[in-house]
Amino acid sequence: MKRIYRRTLHWQESQTRTKYLRRADIIGGTELDSGRFEVLQYSYSSTRPYISDTWYSKELFVRVKQIANLPISQPLPVPNSAFSVIGYDRATWHFEQFRNITGTVTRLNNSPTQPRLRLDLQYVNSKGQQKPLVRGTFTFRLDSTYFQRTRKDFQGHYDDLRLALKEPAKVRSLDLTTYAIQYEKRNGRDSGPDTLYSRLGELYNLDSLRLHLSGLPRLPAGFEKLKRLKKLDLSYNHLTEFPTVLYQLDSLQELNLEYNRLDSIPASISRLKSLRVLNLDDNRLVRYPEAVNGLTSLRKLSLGNANLRIVPGSIRRLQQLEVLGLEGFWNDKHRNQMTDLDALLALPRLRKLNLKGGLANKLPEVIYQLPLEELNVQDNGLDSADVNLRRLPKLKKLELKYYPYFPKPIQP
Secondary structure, eight states: OHHHHHHHHHHHHEEEEEEEEEEEEEETTTEEEEOSEEEEEEEEEEOOOOSSOSOEEEEEEEEESOGGGSOBTOOEEESBTTEEEEEEEEETTEEEEOEEEEEEEEEOOOOSSSOEEEEEEEEEOTTSOEEEEEEEEEEOOBOTTHHHHHOOOOTTEESOHHHHHHSGGGOSEEEOHHHHHHHHHHHOGGGOSOGGGGGGGGOTTOOEEEOTTOOOSSOOTTGGGOTTOOEEEOOSSOOOSOOGGGGGOTTOOEEEOOSSOOSOOOGGGGGOTTOOEEEOTTSOOOSOOGGGGGOTTOOEEEOTTSOOSBOOGGGGGOTTOOEEEOOOOTTOTTOOOBOBOGGGGGOTTOOEEEOTTOBSSSOOGGGGGSOOSEEEOTTSSOOGGGOOGGGOTTOOEEEOSSSEEOOOOOOO
């Protein structure tokens, strides 16, 4: 009884599966898709806990024009012009495509629906060490309905560009963060963004697009076709100039340009008449970007680490502004060190102010004259004695130390 229990537990923790697909292909070294090849897939998965990961999987694909053309009982060297072997492994915080796969593949039978192969394969890891990949004999059973069964209705929300381009009319939102990270891991940091980005303009119904960590030095051609786009996230890219092609997107309401390489903002940004939210955190600004004052419909503006000391009086043009971020990270050379916030008195709708790490010294007196509902002054060396809550009667949330504080309404 004890032995049976152990076997059952092991089966739950790790599992090996195989399948044989016709009219298939491997896209990007990781994804099964319809195509003109035959693909034999081996996969191993485990949920046994490791030091930092809770699950692990390894997948291997043998792609061949026709498996019937491979000789029987003859070990074929890898790499081989008659077929290709592709593989990768994943864990909770890890993704790696196997490089320099070598060894042999041996076809053992003549079955048209259950080919049997002996695999004896190795690979070279990132340290240049040869490691075993898979060794054993496996039967690959034909799965003739795989693509019909795995077809997914994304309800308009996609995270894979290749799949989105297959049904462009259905795509309402697209988040390519994970897609971009895996592309870089497969192709190297210097490979540049996926060439498929040049087809983003085909997604004509798109209203939300996230290109976070996509390695873009500029926006791809055809971007001006995204006429229905309302929300665009270009954070953590390599933009050195403001992308003026955005002026052709009349519906754009939210724009995130955090952590790029912009040192200035052109006055022509005022052409973005519908823009309500703008994030310019962590760029290379050396002074307040006066051009943003032309965005008179702006509700939220973030200027973290923008080398600011004062807020200029010209900000009064932003009469609709409700949220302002002026945070400063302690070791950033462009860190904000605010000393003068008097100009904020001209913003009647301002309700939320973020000064995390962004003050030069004590809390400016003008703070008590603002109708603030939320205030963040973390990482400024302040404690509860430095903030007079009685002088902030409308305040609903204060972030001072490690946890937010929600003041109770002050009784008159």
